[in-house]
Amino acid sequence: MINKFRAFTVSVLSLTILFQGLPAAVAAKDAEDNQTNPGGRWMKGEYHAHTTQSDDAEGSQSLESLLNNAFDKYGMDWMGISDHLRMSSRDDEGNLIPGGPIPLSQGISQYQAPKIKQLQKEGKFKNKVIFSGFEWDMPTYEHVGIGILGDQPGSPKSLKAANQFEYLFTNQDEKMFDPKDVAIWKSQDQRANKTSEDARTALAWLEENYKNTSYAILNHPSRKRVYSISDFRDFNNIAPDVMFGFEGMPGNQLEPDRGGLNLTTPENRTYGGSDYMLAKVGGAWDALLGEGRKFWNFSNSDSHFEISENRLYSSGYWPGEYSKNYTWVNGSSIKSVLDGMRSGKSFSVFGDLIDALEFQAKNGNNTVDMGGDLKVKEGQMVKITVRFKSPQKNNNGDPVKVDHVDLISGEVTGKAEPGTPAYNKATNDTTKVVKRFTSKDWKTDRDGFHAITYKVKANKDQYFRLRGTNLGENVSGETMDGEPLIDKKTEIEDNETRFSEINKRNYKDLWFYSNPIFVSVEDK
Template sequence: MFNKVKSVTFLALSLTVLSQGLPVAAKDSEGNSHTESRGRWMIGEYHAHTYQSDDAQQSLQSVLDHAFTKYGMDWIALSDHLRMSSRDDEGNPIPGGPIPLSQGIAQYQAPKIKQLQNEGNYRNKIIFSGFEWDMPTYEHVGIGIVGKRAGSKDSLQAANQFEYLFTNRDEKLFDPAQVAAWNAKDERAYTTSKDARTALAWLENNYKKTSYAILNHPSRKQVYTIADFRDFNNIAPDVVFGFEGMPGNQMEPDRGGLNLTTPENRTYGGADYMLAKVGGTWDALLGEGRKFWTFANSDSHFEISDNRLYSSGYWPGEYSKNYTWVKGSTMQAVLDGMRSGKSFSVFGDLINALDFHVSSGSSKAEMGEELKAKKGQTVQMTIRFKSPKKNNNGDPVTVDHVDLIAGEVTGKAEPGTDAYNKNTNNTTKVVKRFTSKDWKTDRDGYHVITYTTKVNKNQYFRLRGTNLELNVPGETSEGEPLIDLKTDIADNETRFTEINKRNYADLWFYSNPIFVNVKAK
């Protein structure tokens, strides 16, 4: 039986579990100094699990040690399953039996983070406790409610309220006084697709600027239509602003755990089909001018299981990275950066820096932004990127080519129309492919590309790059990534080795887009 004292104890918690702030002058991964007001590139992710997810095999501290100490990340949002949790942060059984995850975060995860940082661990790092929600009739969604301040009583109780309202937890597991207050304002909704939309609207209405809901591994079960994506973004544009285009679980035999037989379900170069397909779902959304971004993460549960039978995903920061431009030293600043779209995602440290902007005269726009131009005006695109000497696998890293992808922006589709159900953008194409012959290397080690074009229609421009040549058997065809085949080897240790080789031989990066809004002269 659940001990009711735990529920009351939860209400009494007023924890401030926020990472120590960055210094006023900070240095990025390249050693360049920046002030908080200007911002800096930060490496992080929003989707990693600990023992408090019953299918994970790693402690909170081991996740943080790997993310920050070993792999140099700047921030992490933990994302344990929003289910009944039977273990604490170190894997010990919870006395009295399983409890709702939101209470487990308040009783174990949040205090442990505070303790570790008070002891001097993870200085200048940002740590936040989000969660992964089983969205009714759909798939997993990475949720974070920062509230007034990450880790505060406000944030923790918001997670508790969300779990009560939008999961099938027994009402007896929650504080009766809180339940009465919640029921006076909202009805529970955790069964239908309408309930899913109710939950997203609740986040938008109550935590418009202080929460996120990112759609994880969207093609894994093929439960979404593009109309669902449009609905979610329409209902909660400030909260549902992105998807996991580069899914975690890259150490599974099927990359990303996407193991159905249809081409739309599988990964291509490790990327979800919705991202990898030029002119596909993501391009259809961008073609409406939606501020809807792509992200990567580890979905880390364990790399290789304790019994050495299975593999799942890499540690946070080991293989997948998000680079986000952040102005500040809090999780709210990270969230603002994520929402801005000024970010790019990478596998295997293919690149570790990217400057992508479009300019015309004195006007300039970067990733996530919009440049206003006149019809027929010439705009210049500048792409600056560089790679580390070696990645975390110890391999030298070289970009073979970078693709500039563009599509027309025609405005939002109306619900109920054929356009609202169309998941392609027929105008999207690779407009230019750049190789080492097309770039120069500056004194700071950046490879620099410039490209000019005249604009006559509203458009967006985005980038992708890879270490692969244009036609690699089983990997690429005319520069397009091919479907990832299952690494099906009976011997476990051999399989683990071959999966890792597969992943590091097939590396990609993707940028978020820049929009160009063309006006008549």
């Protein structure tokens, strides 16, 4: 065990790049990049994909294979690796670790971070952003995607912070950590890894210590029916700068139960591939937005393998193959990507239904984008503009066309107080589709962008968000009155036929969701 500690310490001290997919010189020029490209750019990526350092991933799911598919085959711009924060028995190439399993944070330091640095030094994944987060088993709850990026990308402090988090907030044996570190950590904090209060302690720890340089995003939240809406409110209250979103469009879309959400209750299934919390107009997400919370939607692959090596099971697509987040990023560093994620200026899409979206609200000379808050006088007009574009074909080789786009709105009434009935209410009764746009309502320019304008008089605090699909309003088994229906399980005995039908199911049922724009009304 002493040798493992020594290797871990040496790797920390020798790293010059941590959780960073760009050369150090590029990262150092981030400020210059912001000046030369002050408007930023859209970048495609996700934060939730696994490698062989997760024991439930296939042996072929090496780090390099994952990055090859994400970047070279499916056109991603940034990637967050998110292996399980558990004991890890394999390295980044799938080889068994000599001496037996080690804590994941140590495995990241010894294998993953050095391999990313090596690959980029060799010229691979040029101008791509790569970082190592992890998927935490939050005590009494579900999986949470976490990244601790540090004040400066590449600092050993970030690796040490991940190691400290694993010590404090998982049930790993204390003997698996460096005794010198443990002595310091014990003097600072107590271990908290069993109760729902321990979960809250961990989030508070991130907010206190890494407020601007970490994230904690709830993965596939409805899968196990373990959350109440009051939990979401608690988490966001405790760590508003860190716990700022959820995986409303989960990965594992190649599961027979789409997204792997397979409980029997309607609230714990997917609708058009999306979590019920997202898909239900006036549901849990709208309840949070109705409080004015900056709480955003994300999509991910949750990639472990597509089809198992024994050809018995299917799981999820490669990163970028079926789902993407489009995030507006100013700069070229990991921190720039994190800031983009936190800003809410992003949208998420299945099956490349769209590959560009502009969504703005304007009043006079003031214009805001997704994630922003437009302040207007009561009675003034707000002009909402939407421009979107679809590729000619998606990654399945299918032509892509949006059938309609919904403009969804709900009132913002302020944060609910803990202990009140409102704090436990998981709906927003004011939310509705205020306008459904079809091709009759948009104009198309020579570049293939479809443009929509809509005006509304501002007489109350509210938010607006978008949802679009390739399906008509009433498609048997798929939609009713424009709303997505519950996804049926694909039950076919023959494995290969089942794999094919699952893929067909997914690609005929495509959706995109934007993050909201808030409109705040001031007295005249």
